[in-house]
Amino acid sequence: MNKPYKIIGTLPQIKDPLLVVMMTGWIDTSSAAAAAIELVAKEASAVKIIDFDMDTFVDFRARRPIMELRDGVNTKLVWSTPEIALGRDVNDKDVLLLTGPEPDTHWNLFAETVAEISVQFGVRRMIGIGAYPFATPHTRAVYVSCTSPDKDLVASLPYLKSSVDVPAGMAAAIEHSLHGRKIQALGLWARVPHYVASMPYPAASAALLAALCDTGGISLDVSSMREQAKSQRDRLDQLIAGNNDHSQMLTQLEQTFDEQIANGTTEINFGAPIPSGDEIAAEFEKYLRDR
Numbered sequence: 001m002n003k004p005y006k007i008i009g010t011l012p013q014i015k016d017p018l019l020v021v022m023m024t025g026w027i028d029t030s031s032a033a034a035a036a037i038e039l040v041a042k043e044a045s046a047v048k049i050i051d052f053d054m055d056t057f058v059d060f061r062a063r064r065p066i067m068e069l070r071d072g073v074n075t076k077l078v079w080s081t082p083e084i085a086l087g088r089d090v091n092d093k094d095v096l097l098l099t100g101p102e103p104d105t106h107w108n109l110f111a112e113t114v115a116e117i118s119v120q121f122g123v124r125r126m127i128g129i130g131a132y133p134f135a136t137p138h139t140r141a142v143y144v145s146c147t148s149p150d151k152d153l154v155a156s157l158p159y160l161k162s163s164v165d166v167p168a169g170m171a172a173a174i175e176h177s178l179h180g181r182k183i184q185a186l187g188l189w190a191r192v193p194h195y196v197a198s199m200p201y202p203a204a205s206a207a208l209l210a211a212l213c214d215t216g217g218i219s220l221d222v223s224s225m226r227e228q229a230k231s232q233r234d235r236l237d238q239l240i241a242g243n244n245d246h247s248q249m250l251t252q253l254e255q256t257f258d259e260q261i262a263n264g265t266t267e268i269n270f271g272a273p274i275p276s277g278d279e280i281a282a283e284f285e286k287y288l289r290d291r
Contacts, residue, residue: 025102026169032204044087128171
């Protein structure tokens with residue numbers, strides 16, 4: 001059977017790379033992981049080195065290509081397919097980026113293919129990134145949770161550990177395929193305040209980038225993301241300060257959050273009703289338009 005991927009051009013020498021996975025199609029609240037991987041690609045000057053066979057993994061009736069039409073001329077089709085790019089951090093450490101849409105079919109084949117490529121390239125660790133909505137205040141640090149098939153690896157990480165049954169994304173399947181080949185693999189997930197879930201939240205992206213650098217042993221300039229996070233924090237503070245209901249909601253979130261952290265727990269439950277994320281997001285967008 002032919003390999004369901006192709007290497008583009010002649011590969012440079014790759015040494016002990018970190019593999020970062022961020023595939024669209026599963027949970028990424030506020031597109032926090034997408035923004036993070038975009039910054040990684042930019043800072044690492046990543047260049048595509050592998051294309052996956054799109055007819056094997058993508059259902060183009062569900063994910064149709066974009067036709068570029070100019071004055072009636074069909075100039076080209078833009079296909080959305082998985083790919084791997086190679087870049088280097090400021091210390092010249094190799095970083096592989098697996099991006100693009102999650103496969104529509106042949107998930108096991110795709111996960112095994114990524115595992116085979118990882119073995120071929122000598123991947124030392126794989127890290128998947130994502131973000132999910134949570135009843136947490138924007139005035140507190142963004143918490144990151146972790147997943148991995150390796151219980152010893154999980155125990156060694158300073159992130160939240162949850163116990164829950166949820167649908168899985170492709171990154172979770174890749175974790176298991178790499179774990180089966182004795183390659184460390186984990187997922188990092190940022191918690192995004194539920195009331196900003198419909199808009200970008202750079203604070204979550206910055207938290208993911210910090211965790212990625214810490215656990216992946218790479219160095220990247222993420223100052224621009226931190227500046228964006230500070231700017232948005234100021235705007236959110238102004239918005240909520242001007243609405244008594246939202247101020248009370250934020251106070252409730254802060255108090256419960258602080259109590260739970262003080263008690264050493266991470267699962268936060270709220271008994272009183274909380275304004276919906278859509279309601280606050282709509283007001284925030286109006287606030288920005290007015291200014």
